[in-house]
Amino acid sequence: MSEPMFYVLLSLLEKARCGSEIASYVQELTNERISLPPGTLYGITGKFLKSGMIKELPSDNNQRYYSITRDGRNALKDEISRLQMQLRDTQTVYQTL
Structure with missing residues (x-):
């Protein structure tokens, strides 16, 4: 699952949202690290539907x-x-560096 796909699903856990609400929620939650332009968002929602x-x-x-x-x-x-x-594995390896 791609990172944008993950965040679209995450945004819908609390409540139903429209596309612009999903995009705003994800942008705010990720401190603007992830942006969901309309084409990307509707591609993801289409696959999920x-x-x-x-x-x-x-x-x-x-x-x-x-x-x-x-x-x-x-x-x-x-x-x-x-x-x-993945995080546990990374922490195990990272501690040996």
């Missing part, structure tokens, strides 16, 4: 709202576990 990791919610306005699904939560948990293992 197709794979069932997120779903689009009905909306009365022109904005599309997304929420994370059980599959998305499981994928995020798996990615967090993978990153934690």
Whole structure:
């Protein structure tokens, strides 16, 4: 999972968000380290919709709202576990330097 993909899923844990809210949340959370231009964001949401990791919610306005699904939560948990293992491995090696 790419870093932008990770943060899109992470942004949906608290609540459903529209694309601009996702982009703003990620930018704020990462201190502007990660930016999600519209093309990138909609490419990611398209992949996640197709794979069932997120779903689009009905909306009365022109904005599309997304929420994370059980599959998305499981994928995020798996990615967090993978990153934690990488960090442990790095700390083990780094201590020997």
